[in-house]
Amino acid sequence: KQEVTQIPAALSVPEGENLVLNCSFTDSAIYNLQWFRQDPGKGLTSLLLIQSSQREQTSGRLNASLDKSSGRSTLYIAASQPGDSATYLCAFSQGYGNNRLAFGKGNQVVVIP
Amino acid sequence: DAEITQSPRHKITETGRQVTLACHQTWNHNNMFWYRQDLGHGLRLIHYSYGVQDTNKGEVSDGYSVSRSNTEDLPLTLESAASSQTSVYFCASSVKNEGTEAFFGQGTRLTVV
Numbered sequence: 001k002q003e004v005t006q007i008p009a010a011l012s013v014p015e016g017e018n019l020v021l022n023c024s025f026t027d028s029a030i031y032n033l034q035w036f037r038q039d040p041g042k043g044l045t046s047l048l049l050i051q052s053s054q055r056e057q058t059s060g061r062l063n064a065s066l067d068k069s070s071g072r073s074t075l076y077i078a079a080s081q082p083g084d085s086a087t088y089l090c091a092f093s094q095g096y097g098n099n100r101l102a103f104g105k106g107n108q109v110v111v112i113p
Numbered sequence: 114d115a116e117i118t119q120s121p122r123h124k125i126t127e128t129g130r131q132v133t134l135a136c137h138q139t140w141n142h143n144n145m146f147w148y149r150q151d152l153g154h155g156l157r158l159i160h161y162s163y164g165v166q167d168t169n170k171g172e173v174s175d176g177y178s179v180s181r182s183n184t185e186d187l188p189l190t191l192e193s194a195a196s197s198q199t200s201v202y203f204c205a206s207s208v209k210n211e212g213t214e215a216f217f218g219q220g221t222r223l224t225v226v
Contacts, residue, residue: 032213034214034215036217042219042220043203043217043218043219043220044203044205044217045217046214046215046216046217049213049214089155089156091156091215093215099144099146099207099213099215100146100158100161100171101146101148101156101158101205101215103148103155103156103157104155105153105154105155106155
């Protein structure tokens with residue numbers, strides 16, 4: 001069974017600092033990785049998707065990397081803003097086309113103005 | 114725009130009652146999923162479907178059932194609601210056979226009293 005760990009569980013950073021969120025997994029037989037954002041009381045918004053053959057994806061200030069050999073993914077948010085305050089979740093799909101996701105418990109981020 | 118909608122957004126029910134949560138998507142996705150989110154556990158898979166008339170159990174399926182009579186809908190039924198089923202429920206969908214992004218609804222907060 002895939003175990004997904006996100007560290008740290010919570011963090012606060014001053015506005016303008018870069019954010020680095022880590023996600024580790026135990027089973028390297030993954031097909032894709034997704035990073036989500038969740039605001040309090042809201043649903044999950046997909047941020048980035050990395051296929052297993054890829055090493056990273058970028059969207060604006062966000063960059064996510066995937067290292068299957070070390071069992072780790074990192075989400076990097078450049079020049080953080082108060083609007084980035086949210087919980088960030090990583091999830092792994094272990095089957096081609098089935099998208100049954102195994103989730104970490106999330107990184108709760110507060111960006112201090 | 115295509116979307117995935119859940120209803121109701123909030124529901125309070127009594128122990129022992131049957132409850133059905135609705136999920137409707139307009140992307141014509143084959144894959145649909147139900148997850149529950151609880152503090153300390155993250156998101157866990159309840160049931161999933163890869164197409165019409167197909168349903169499968171996830172890791173926490175006891176006490177729940179689903180049916181898939183068309184592509185757009187995957188209702189989740191709690192046969193006899195229990196306090197342990199108080200949670201936030203999320204429906205998701207994705208394209209089949211491509212390992213692509215999963216899209217989530219806004220969630221249903223269910224309280225069993």
